Amino acid sequence: MAIRRKLIASLTALVSFVLSGVVQATADLNMRPGVTETSQEAYDLHMMVVWVMTGIAVVVFGLMFYSIIAHRKSNNPKPATWSHSTKVEIVWTAIPFIILIFLTIPAIKLLIKMEDASDPDISIQVTGSQWKWHYKYLDHNVEFYSNLKTPQQEANFDLEKATSNANYLLEVDKELVIPVNKKVRFLVTADDVIHSWWVPELGVKKDAIPGFINETWTSVPKPGTYRGQCTELCGKWHGFMPVVVRAVPQAEFDAWIAQKNDERVAAEKAAAEAAAKSWDLDKLMTLGEEVYNAKCAACHKVDGSGTPPLFPALKGSEIATKAERMDEHIGIVVNGKTGTAMAAFGSQLTDAELAAVITYERNAWGNETGDVVQPADIQAFKAGNQ
Amino acid sequence: MADHHPTGIKRWLFTTNHKDIGSMYLWFSFIMFLIGGAMAMVIRAELYQPGLQFVEPNFFNSMTTMHGLIMVFGAVMPSMVGLANWLIPMQIGAPDMALPRMNNWSFWILPFAFTLLLSSLFMDGGAPNFGWTFYAPLSTTYGPPSTDFFILGVHMMGISSIMGAINVIVTVFNMRAPGMTLMKMPLFVWTWVITAFLLIMVMPVLAGAVTMMLTDRHFGTDFFNAAGGGDPVMFQHIFWFFGHPEVYIMILPAFGVASEIIAAFARKKLFGYSSMVYATASIALLSFIVWAHHMFTVGMPIAGELFFMIATMLIAVPTGVKVFNWVATMWQGSMTFETPMLFSIAFVILFTIGGFSGVMLAMAPVDFQYHDTYFVVAHFHYVLFPGAIFGTTAAVYYWLPKWTGKMYNEKLGKIHFWWSMIAVNLTFFPMHFSGLAGMPRRIPDYNMMFAAFNQLASIGAFALGLSQLFFLFIIIKAIRSGKKAEDKPWEGATGLEWDALPCPAPYHTFDTPPQVK
Ligand SMILES: [Cu+2]
Ligand SMILES: [Cu+2]
Numbered sequence: 001m002a003i004r005r006k007l008i009a010s011l012t013a014l015v016s017f018v019l020s021g022v023v024q025a026t027a028d029l030n031m032r033p034g035v036t037e038t039s040q041e042a043y044d045l046h047m048m049v050v051w052v053m054t055g056i057a058v059v060v061f062g063l064m065f066y067s068i069i070a071h072r073k074s075n076n077p078k079p080a081t082w083s084h085s086t087k088v089e090i091v092w093t094a095i096p097f098i099i100l101i102f103l104t105i106p107a108i109k110l111l112i113k114m115e116d117a118s119d120p121d122i123s124i125q126v127t128g129s130q131w132k133w134h135y136k137y138l139d140h141n142v143e144f145y146s147n148l149k150t151p152q153q154e155a156n157f158d159l160e161k162a163t164s165n166a167n168y169l170l171e172v173d174k175e176l177v178i179p180v181n182k183k184v185r186f187l188v189t190a191d192d193v194i195h196s197w198w199v200p201e202l203g204v205k206k207d208a209i210p211g212f213i214n215e216t217w218t219s220v221p222k223p224g225t226y227r228g229q230c231t232e233l234c235g236k237w238h239g240f241m242p243v244v245v246r247a248v249p250q251a252e253f254d255a256w257i258a259q260k261n262d263e264r265v266a267a268e269k270a271a272a273e274a275a276a277k278s279w280d281l282d283k284l285m286t287l288g289e290e291v292y293n294a295k296c297a298a299c300h301k302v303d304g305s306g307t308p309p310l311f312p313a314l315k316g317s318e319i320a321t322k323a324e325r326m327d328e329h330i331g332i333v334v335n336g337k338t339g340t341a342m343a344a345f346g347s348q349l350t351d352a353e354l355a356a357v358i359t360y361e362r363n364a365w366g367n368e369t370g371d372v373v374q375p376a377d378i379q380a381f382k383a384g385n386q
Numbered sequence: 387m388a389d390h391h392p393t394g395i396k397r398w399l400f401t402t403n404h405k406d407i408g409s410m411y412l413w414f415s416f417i418m419f420l421i422g423g424a425m426a427m428v429i430r431a432e433l434y435q436p437g438l439q440f441v442e443p444n445f446f447n448s449m450t451t452m453h454g455l456i457m458v459f460g461a462v463m464p465s466m467v468g469l470a471n472w473l474i475p476m477q478i479g480a481p482d483m484a485l486p487r488m489n490n491w492s493f494w495i496l497p498f499a500f501t502l503l504l505s506s507l508f509m510d511g512g513a514p515n516f517g518w519t520f521y522a523p524l525s526t527t528y529g530p531p532s533t534d535f536f537i538l539g540v541h542m543m544g545i546s547s548i549m550g551a552i553n554v555i556v557t558v559f560n561m562r563a564p565g566m567t568l569m570k571m572p573l574f575v576w577t578w579v580i581t582a583f584l585l586i587m588v589m590p591v592l593a594g595a596v597t598m599m600l601t602d603r604h605f606g607t608d609f610f611n612a613a614g615g616g617d618p619v620m621f622q623h624i625f626w627f628f629g630h631p632e633v634y635i636m637i638l639p640a641f642g643v644a645s646e647i648i649a650a651f652a653r654k655k656l657f658g659y660s661s662m663v664y665a666t667a668s669i670a671l672l673s674f675i676v677w678a679h680h681m682f683t684v685g686m687p688i689a690g691e692l693f694f695m696i697a698t699m700l701i702a703v704p705t706g707v708k709v710f711n712w713v714a715t716m717w718q719g720s721m722t723f724e725t726p727m728l729f730s731i732a733f734v735i736l737f738t739i740g741g742f743s744g745v746m747l748a749m750a751p752v753d754f755q756y757h758d759t760y761f762v763v764a765h766f767h768y769v770l771f772p773g774a775i776f777g778t779t780a781a782v783y784y785w786l787p788k789w790t791g792k793m794y795n796e797k798l799g800k801i802h803f804w805w806s807m808i809a810v811n812l813t814f815f816p817m818h819f820s821g822l823a824g825m826p827r828r829i830p831d832y833n834m835m836f837a838a839f840n841q842l843a844s845i846g847a848f849a850l851g852l853s854q855l856f857f858l859f860i861i862i863k864a865i866r867s868g869k870k871a872e873d874k875p876w877e878g879a880t881g882l883e884w885d886a887l888p889c890p891a892p893y894h895t896f897d898t899p900p901q902v903k
Contacts, residue, residue: 029819031755039755046752053742060713061735067716068731071652072723080718083655088714089707096706100699103749108692110751115688154442157831162436168833188685193524194618196683196758200824205754207684209619210523211612214685231758231826233517235524236444239829307444309511310530338613341528 032201035222038114039203045106052099114203117217120185124176128188128195128208128230130341131237131298135176138187142260145348146172146244152237152298170227175244179253180220188214192341196232199245207232220247235341237298267350274352275375281359284372288360291353296361299341304365310341315365326362326371330381333358346382351375391893399494402486403893404471407493409789411468412782414496416858418460419775421504423851425453430813430847433840438831446830447515452507454518455536458636459543460500462774466639467492467550469781470578472789474554476883476891477572479563479900484556485549492549499542506532517828519629522610522621526602533603537596544589551585554578563882565902569663572881573656576663577642580670584631584638587674592628595621619684626677634673636770637737638666640777641708644730646881647784648712651727652719653878658711665704665711672701682750683757691750698748702741709738724876725799729780732807736772740765743818760839761821767814776806782861787875788883791890792868798860805853812846 033043070076127134131152136143149171150156162168178184188197190208198205199218206216220226230241248256293302300306304315319325319332333354336344345354355375362371392401401407428449432440441449471489475482483489506513511530514520525533558571558579598621601607608614610621649656656662678686678694686694712734721727743765747753756762787793820839825832832840871889883891886900 029822031822032824038751042752042755045749046746046755049746049749049752053745057738057742060709060738064713064716064731064735067713067719068721068723071716071719071721073653073720076718076720079653079720081654082718083657083659083715085658089658089661089711092710093703093707096703100702100745103745104696104699107695107749107751111691111695112688114751114754115691154438157438159435159437159439162831162834162837166834168436169831170833193528194521198758198826200755203755205683205757209612209684211617212619212685228824229826229829233447233521233524233828235528236447236515238447239443239826239831307511310444 034201034203035224035226036202036204036218036220038110038218039201041110041113042203045110048106049103052103056099114216117185117215119183120217121182122179123185123187124178125187125189126176126197126208127191128197128234128241129191129343130193130235131230131241133172133176133197133241133243134191137257140257140261141264142257144174144260146174146176147294148237148240148242149173151294152240153293153302157240167227169240170229170242170244172242172244175225175246177246177248177253177256178218178220179250180223180247182250183217183219185215185217188216192343193234194232195230195234195241197228197243198231199226199228199243201226201228202245205231220245223247223249271350271352274350275379278374278376279352279355279372281363281370281372284356284359285363286356287353288356288358289364291349291357292360292364295345295349296357304361304367314361315367320361321367321369323369323371326373327381329362330354330358330373330378334378334381351378351382354378400490402482402490404475404483404486404489405789405891405893407483407489408468408471408473410493411464411471414493415461415463415465415468418456418464418500420854422453422456422461423854425449425456426847427851429453430844432830433832434844435841436832436834436837441830443830444512444515447517447828448507448513450828451514451517451520452503455503455514456500457770458518458632459540460496460503462636462770462778463543463547464496465778466578466581466636466774467547469574469639469643469778469785470550470554473785473883474557474575474578475561476788476887476895477575477881478558478561478566479882479886479896479902480557480561481894481896481899483553484561485553488549489553492546492553495542495546499539499546502535502542503539506530506535509535519625520599521625522599522602522618523612526599526610529599529603534600537600540596541593544593547585548589551582551589554582555586563896563899563902566882569660570902572642573645573659573662574639574642577638577645577666580666581635581638584635584670584673588628588631588635591624592632595624595628598624619681622681622684623678626680627674629680630677631670631673633766633769634669636774637777638670640733640774641666643777643781643784644712644733645715647726647730647780648715648734650784650876650878650880651724651730652716652721654715654719656711657714657717658707661707662711665707668704669701672697672704676701679748679750679753682753695748695750699745702745702748705741709734709741722877724783724796725794725803726780726784728800728803729776729783729806732803733772733776733780736768736776736810740768740773743768756821758827759821760817760825760827763827764814764817764821767817771810771814776810779806779857784876785883786861786864787871787889788887788891790865790868791871792864793871793875794860794864794868798856798863802853802857802860805856806850809846809850809853813843813850814846816840816842816846 031043031046033040123138125136125138133146188206188208190210195208197208202218204216204218206214224247226245228243299311300314306313314320319329334346336342352375355373355378358373362369432446509532513532514536516525598609602609608616610616610618645656676698679698747756783799816839820836825836873888874884887895
């Protein structure tokens with residue numbers, strides 16, 4: 001009898017240990033319930049499975065530990081001789097089956113709800129490319145790129161920056177702004193490799209696949225900033241490609257759209273002016289360095305040495321130094337290079353920025369060709385290219 | 387007949403002896419295990435703290451990729467083939483494998499395949515860096531030049547695995563001793579036959595996938611290139627049609643090992659032998675119709691998502707049957723807890739935990755939150771480390787006396803067990819939490835909110851890495867100076883290898899087949 005008492009004591013201890021573990025887990029180690037209806041239902045389903053699995057674990061492991069103590073050789077020197085029981089085997093095939101049906105039904109319901117992206121209030125195209133997101137508001141004439149706030153260069157990521165910034169790696173230069181309580185449909189695609197657009201607190205994760213458009217949606221009831229990351233390995237800077245969504249009241253959203261439109265008009269005007277005038281080498285070099293470090297240095301390195309052969313060196317390269325290959329140089333920057341990781345920057349940068357960065361690449365790090373590319377040259381190139 | 391032994395290097399190069407080949411497989415897989423483990427140490431060192439400390443992101447990606455490839459194809463699969471080589475002929479009363487020369491060849495392909503793969507680490511552009519799942523177009527259009535070495539290496543491993551599988555099937559169906567009917571075969575043999583069929587079905591599919599990659603890269607095809615009318619998602623369908631059965635290829639033989647060891651140390655017959663066989667077979671069959679549960683976020687039609695969700699959940703039924711049968715085998719047994727038994731019990735418990743997270747991942751609407759986070763990493767490491775690796779470890783301790791005629795030191799074995807048990811949980815359990823908190827997999831740097839879990843996991847991983855060196859020490863010590871084993875060192879062990887052969891088993895066994903009653 002002493003054994004049984006000891007057993008019961010140790011079993012209770014085990015169960016309470018497991019339970020306290022789970023309670024602890026729900027307190028601060030768990031999935032976040034999120035803010036949308038679907039994310040909260042997913043959370044409820046998650047919790048339901050956790051509890052069902054915990055229940056099964058307690059029963060199965062409980063029996064097992066009971067057996068380990070009670071049926072050890074010192075306690076049970078003569079083993080039983082049975083090794084089969086059709087009845088029991090049928091029962092324990094049937095029970096998991098029933099449990100699974102019980103789990104599957106709510107999952108089916110929720111899945112159908114999550115996949116229904118019909119009747120949206122607004123639609124936004126989300127395009128992943130190495131290593132940034134491009135957002136295009138299909139109902140408004142607004143689009144922009146959303147980059148990690150800190151340029152993607154190795155020197156920018158260390159322990160000190162991580163500890164001093166609560167949103168380390170989860171901050172972007174331009175957030176995706178959406179109105180609250182509206183059904184927002186996302187059309188998700190990619191330019192180069194597969195990415196995946198995930199915001200945990202909205203319960204939305206969808207792969208961005210080149211050549212295909214996936215649909216998903218959300219409706220955020222509460223204003224706030226929600227942060228996520230790319231979740232599909234997409235190359236060198238995969239871990240440095242956050243998603244930030246800011247949900248705002250409708251009025252604020254309308255004001256933001258209006259402001260974006262004004263900015264666009266102003267930017268187009270400024271770009272046209274900048275392109276019209278002729279720039280001197282110094283000014284091109286200053287702007288070029290800025291653009292280069294933000295857009296190009298992630299792959300080609302700050303010193304232009306690259307990581308050949310994936311990301312060729314620009315320092316001393318033929319294309320960046322030979323005068324007769326200047327058009328080729330402009331072409332690669334504007335149109336990208338198919339079959340490689342080199343993206344097309346023609347629509348991401350203004351003509352002045354393009355001219356500046358190409359000039360910079362032809363004169364920095366000892367390239368010193370003295371070549372000056374003017375915004376007008378870029379315009380001419382683009383015109384001739386059409 | 388005299389126990390004829392060739393000697394020197396030629397013995398190993400030209401051997402057709404299943405025991406020699408089995409040993410070579412096991413040692414090879416252990417070396418690969420250490421190499422893959424060293425890569426895991428690099429990964430865990432980088433992830434010990436936020437920030438980029440030791441490696442740059444591209445090399446980090448190469449490490450996760452190579453760690454996965456080496457562990458799956460270099461450590462786990464060859465270790466299972468090594469066990470098959472050693473055990474299947476002895477367990478069915480055959481003198482050797484049915485196709486001994488092919489056996490030699492299927493082993494000797496491997497060192498070349500892995501030399502090719504590992505050499506990519508020293509190439510311009512670095513080693514493959516697109517994850518062990520090598521999704522296109524990251525691995526095709528955007529893959530480094532070394533990708534072609536990877537493709538050739540995978541082809542060679544595939545040929546080796548297919549030959550190994552053919553050998554197992556032919557041996558089991560043609561070379562059983564008189565009276566050894568199919569339903570009398572030890573469960574390890576059964577699980578391996580089923581594994582062999584899985585291998586023959588899916589390794590050619592993998593070969594097809596890498597061949598399509600090769601032609602996409604160099605011969606102008608566009609299988610996976612959307613710009614040319616191809617489909618990157620098709621790559622994933624093909625890959626996972628291989629990849630999901632592959633999971634069972636890695637785990638089924640370990641099921642067999644655990645079944646034999648638990649019965650032996652419970653001194654009781656395995657409970658529900660025939661339902662174990664049927665459960666294994668149904669797991670194998672189901673594994674062909676669940677592949678797209680790895681792809682719930684790619685934008686499948688909802689009917690597809692529902693089908694793959696339900697089919698996946700069904701796998702829990704036969705898997706549950708196996709777990710219940712193991713517990714029932716222990717029930718009212720007369721158990722002792724030597725090292726192989728400890729590893730087998732841990733196998734059952736931790737594999738079941740991996741099964742629980744598997745059911746969670748199967749539920750598509752919640753999987754949207756788990757997918758491609760550390761929760762998945764925790765899940766498959768729970769299935770693979772305490773599953774496949776603990777299974778193999780248990781097998782090595784259990785059959786070592788049969789193989790070498792020497793006993794390992796039981797005290798050291800137990801220390802190894804508890805060390806591994808604590809380290810494995812410390813490494814992989816916190817990953818559930820970092821995943822739930824929102825940490826994507828395959829990232830070299832992360833936000834502070836994931837820091838505590840990662841630090842724990844790294845500490846666990848270093849301990850786990852060290853424990854493997856300790857394992858090596860125990861085995862070498864046993865081989866060199868272990869106590870001489872009795873012919874039947876385990877009281878409850880059954881089967882031809884224990885009943886009809888001495889310890890160590892002679893170089894040639896069963897020149898005349900034993901009679902099985
Ligand atoms: Cu990514
Ligand atoms: Cu799977």
